[in-house]
Amino acid sequence: MRRRVACDNRPALMKRLFSLGAVVVLALASIVLAQTSGQATLRTPAGDKPFTYVQQSGQTYVSASEVTAALGGTIAPDSNGYRITINNVVAAFGPDTRYGVVRDDLIEMPVPPIAIEGTPYVPWQFFQGLLVKTSSMDVAWDANAHVLLVRPLAQNVISVQPSVANVEGISKVVLTLSAAAEYTILKEQLAYVVRFKSPIQPPFAEQTVEDPSISKLSFAGNDLRIQLTAPDVVADAYKLENPPRIVLDFRKAAAPIPGQLPAMPGLKQQELPGIRTIVIDPGHGGKDVGASGADGLLEKDVTLAIARKLAASLAAKTGARIVLTRDEDAVVSLDQRTALANQYKADLFLSVHLNSSVGKVAKGSETYFLSVEASDELAKKAAETENASAAAAPVADPSASDLKLILWDLAQQTYLDESSRFAQAIQEEMNAATGVANRGVKQAPFKVLVGATMPAALVEVGFISNPDEEKKLTSDQYQTLLVDALTRAVQRYKTDYETRIGIVQPAPAAPAAPAPATATAPATRTVP
Numbered sequence: 191m192r193r194r195v196a197c198d199n200r201p202a203l204m205k206r207l208f209s210l211g212a213v214v215v216l217a218l219a220s221i222v223l224a225q226t227s228g229q230a231t232l233r234t235p236a237g238d239k240p241f242t243y244v245q246q247s248g249q250t251y252v253s254a255s256e257v258t259a260a261l262g263g264t265i266a267p268d269s270n271g272y273r274i275t276i277n278n279v280v281a282a283f284g285p286d287t288r289y290g291v292v293r294d295d296l297i298e299m300p301v302p303p304i305a306i307e308g309t310p311y312v313p314w315q316f317f318q319g320l321l322v323k324t325s326s327m328d329v330a331w332d333a334n335a336h337v338l339l340v341r342p343l344a345q346n347v348i349s350v351q352p353s354v355a356n357v358e359g360i361s362k363v364v365l366t367l368s369a370a371a372e373y374t375i376l377k378e379q380l381a382y383v384v385r386f387k388s389p390i391q392p393p394f395a396e397q398t399v400e401d402p403s404i405s406k407l408s409f410a411g412n413d414l415r416i417q418l419t420a421p422d423v424v425a426d427a428y429k430l431e432n433p434p435r436i437v438l439d440f441r442k443a444a445a446p447i448p449g450q451l452p453a454m455p456g457l458k459q460q461e462l463p464g465i466r467t468i469v470i471d472p473g474h475g476g477k478d479v480g481a482s483g484a485d486g487l488l489e490k491d492v493t494l495a496i497a498r499k500l501a502a503s504l505a506a507k508t509g510a511r512i513v514l515t516r517d518e519d520a521v522v523s524l525d526q527r528t529a530l531a532n533q534y535k536a537d538l539f540l541s542v543h544l545n546s547s548v549g550k551v552a553k554g555s556e557t558y559f560l561s562v563e564a565s566d567e568l569a570k571k572a573a574e575t576e577n578a579s580a581a582a583a584p585v586a587d588p589s590a591s592d593l594k595l596i597l598w599d600l601a602q603q604t605y606l607d608e609s610s611r612f613a614q615a616i617q618e619e620m621n622a623a624t625g626v627a628n629r630g631v632k633q634a635p636f637k638v639l640v641g642a643t644m645p646a647a648l649v650e651v652g653f654i655s656n657p658d659e660e661k662k663l664t665s666d667q668y669q670t671l672l673v674d675a676l677t678r679a680v681q682r683y684k685t686d687y688e689t690r691i692g693i694v695q696p697a698p699a700a701p702a703a704p705a706p707a708t709a710t711a712p713a714t715r716t717v718p
């Protein structure tokens with residue numbers, strides 16, 4: 191859901207009136223829904239504080255102002271929702287989207303925030319996302335005791351999330367840490383080793399890298415070993431704050447000055463051209479249930495059911511190798527999902543999700559591909575505020591946010607055009623299959639698409655918040671209808687792509703009869 195409440199060019203007063211209007215509508219909508227409310231306890235290491243919570247349609251909402259105040263922060267309305275500041279970290283949420291923003295990251299909530307008598311309530315998961323992403327604390331909701339528990343994350347173990355990008359001939363390895371850590375860097379004959387002084391939690395044991403300077407990353411004990419492609423590769427290392435990161439810049443010792451010979455980033459060399467490996471990513475899993483419906487249907491269950499059917503269908507109809515990011519009800523981190531796709535050298539990545547909105551009427555599918563730009567005013571506002579405060583603080587490194595943007599950019603820019611074509615094919619097929627034509631292709635900085643080095647899209651196949659769609663989504667028949675549409679979309683995109691790169695002959699101008707829908711057949715199906 192990415193409707194905009196107000197436009198840029200309206201005067202500030204108009205913006206305020208528009209957003210007040212939205213709040214009033216939400217308040218009215220909430221009255222007709224069954225809800226219970228009461229007092230709950232926010233429990234932090236510093237002590238207990240009371241706050242108001244509301245339960246509605248199986249979701250637990252907490253008073254944004256009361257919990258923010260109890261955490262020592264402040265909250266203020268802005269043109270698109272509310273802005274929260276806790277410990278100099280700015281986060282934002284709006285009334286019509288279940289994606290909050292903190293720094294340049296997204297906080298996914300099961301449903302959008304609501305307003306009750308003009309007071310904003312957010313799903314408790316908003317504060318969980320906020321604290322987990324910006325502090326060493328975690329948040330859990332005890333539904334029986336009505337306690338929102340804020341406690342330290344597993345201490346002393348630092349999680350390390352590596353990413354690799356080639357920026358104008360320099361191979362950048364960025365290690366994002368869950369907390370600042372002490373380390374030393376050792377040079378070996380064909381490797382650099384980052385040795386941490388405290389225990390670390392690696393996201394994988396070993397990963398091969400396609401890069402001119404680096405061939406492999408591997409973790410063992412407290413060491414990260416960065417394997418080089420040649421002994422004359424040298425590295426510069428430096429630290430960045432907020433979040434803590436270690437950056438290593440690798441280049442050939444005798445390489446020309448960077449910038450003179452820009453390399454083409456992200457292009458991978460493949461043995462065989464074409465769409466050979468497709469990764470299907472069922473959203474959520476395990477304790478991350480995703481959105482839920484009024485009848486108790488969980489997003490994680492529907493996405494897995496659809497992904498399994500889609501995998502079987504695509505394997506049969508395209509001949510491609512199909513990989514699922516999860517084939518059981520388990521938590522898989524967003525980074526792991528794209529890392530897996532990269533590991534399999536996938537040619538296409540499709541993440542399957544369900545949508546949710548406050549009202550019950552929204553229906554149909556939406557398809558997203560990655561944008562580097564903040565997708566709406568809400569995301570832009572939060573990013574601007576963060577950048578402004580970073581520039582004002584003399585200790586902050588002004589290049590930190592730029593670097594992160596560059597890395598985001600490089601991860602997908604090579605594939606934006608292809609991702610857009612892929613998303614378009616999905617949306618057309620889904621609109622045709624479901625008979626809903628008013629939703630379209632959108633760009634958004636979805637974390638799961640960041641880091642995919644292949645064309646990638648995210649499809650929200652339907653609204654779990656719409657009782658009709660919730661019911662349909664449980665039916666085998668309707669799931670198959672969606673799977674057939676997604677299969678046609680992948681086939682269309684695959685044929686289109688392989689035709690453009692010249693490994694499939696273009697379709698004849700006027701075929702006598704429709705060709706059978708096989709992996710290499712030209713696309714014959716047209717959608718208005």
Ligand SMILES: [Zn+2]
Pocket residue numbers: 473474480481489543544
């Ligand atoms: Zn989802």
